[in-house]
Amino acid sequence: MTAAGNDVAGSTSKPVVVAIDGPAGSGKSSVSRATARALGFDYLDTGASYRALSWDLLDRGIDAAEVDRVIEELERFDFRIGTDPDDYYVRVGSTDVTDAIREPRVTAVVSLVARIPEVRRGLNERFRAIMAGTPKPGIVAEGRDITTVVAPDAPVRILLTASEEARMGRRSKELTSETAAAVGEALRTRDEADSRVVDFMNAADGVTTVDSTELDFDQTVEAVVEVVAQTTRISHGG
Numbered sequence: 001m002t003a004a005g006n007d008v009a010g011s012t013s014k015p016v017v018v019a020i021d022g023p024a025g026s027g028k029s030s031v032s033r034a035t036a037r038a039l040g041f042d043y044l045d046t047g048a049s050y051r052a053l054s055w056d057l058l059d060r061g062i063d064a065a066e067v068d069r070v071i072e073e074l075e076r077f078d079f080r081i082g083t084d085p086d087d088y089y090v091r092v093g094s095t096d097v098t099d100a101i102r103e104p105r106v107t108a109v110v111s112l113v114a115r116i117p118e119v120r121r122g123l124n125e126r127f128r129a130i131m132a133g134t135p136k137p138g139i140v141a142e143g144r145d146i147t148t149v150v151a152p153d154a155p156v157r158i159l160l161t162a163s164e165e166a167r168m169g170r171r172s173k174e175l176t177s178e179t180a181a182a183v184g185e186a187l188r189t190r191d192e193a194d195s196r197v198v199d200f201m202n203a204a205d206g207v208t209t210v211d212s213t214e215l216d217f218d219q220t221v222e223a224v225v226e227v228v229a230q231t232t233r234i235s236h237g238g
């Protein structure tokens with residue numbers, strides 16, 4: 001798999017980027033991580049950085065609507081993320097926020113933070129630096145605008161979708177502190193807000209759609225790995 005990855009890039013020095021976008025609950029994080037593991041690649045969860053910045057703003061009592069203060073905070077935002085699929089962590093300064101960034105209070109403000117263009121530009125620069133700096137032969141990067149804005153030239157670009165019902169069902173299974181109805185409503189509201197900023201519901205030109213509605217987790221990972229393998233074959237002229 002490692003050698004195949006280098007073939008996609010056509011070089012041993014430039015890491016292969018597998019870009020994956022999709023709505024909340026489509027399986028981006030879990031499927032991307034498992035795909036990275038299967039390919040011997042790194043894994044970049046871009047949503048975690050939007051969440052970490054949101055956590056940091058809440059921690060400092062900064063209102064996400066105060067755009068100037070958010071931008072100021074972004075400049076000093078000391079953020080670290082683990083890109084090894086077997087060693088995932090998220091840190092802000094010396095605080096481990098891996099679990100805290102999933103709390104509903106963070107989820108509730110993240111779209112407000114993510115709609116600020118300066119925030120997107122600043123974080124995108126960090127994502128590109130992380131992708132370019134991976135010591136692995138490739139990196140699976142997932143979010144909402146990886147296939148279109150962050151890495152539009154990636155050799156493999158995938159839109160991972162699932163029906164709203166399936167996505168809500170998966171999410172309500174994992175968050176036990178909230179009712180299924182509350183989880184569903186929060187997810188719908190967030191997708192709506194996020195969709196106003198970037199289109200992650202329709203595949204852009206050249207982006208392959210993987211619909212996981214009828215697939216279980218392992219089948220979804222296999223489907224994504226197959227898209228990567230197909231790209232490799234195409235690059236070989238076969």
Ligand SMILES: Nc1ncnc2c1ncn2[C@@H]1O[C@H](COP(=O)(O)OP(=O)(O)O)[C@@H](O)[C@H]1O
Nearest residue numbers: 024025026027028029030170212215216217220
């Ligand atoms: N194809 C699938 N079938 C069933 N459950 C899945 C599938 N893909 C992902 N999941 C589960 O759904 C939940 C949401 O997945 P996650 O990776 O967090 O999605 P996202 O990052 O797109 O919000 C997780 O608990 C994950 O294990």
Ligand SMILES: Nc1ccn([C@@H]2O[C@H](COP(=O)(O)OP(=O)(O)O)[C@@H](O)[C@H]2O)c(=O)n1
Nearest residue numbers: 024025046047048050110111114143144145
């Ligand atoms: N590339 C990205 C990734 C996330 N985001 C924002 O970050 C939030 C959290 O992303 P996430 O990937 O952790 O969300 P889930 O789909 O895992 O719930 C999203 O709701 C978006 O507001 C973004 O704007 N662009």
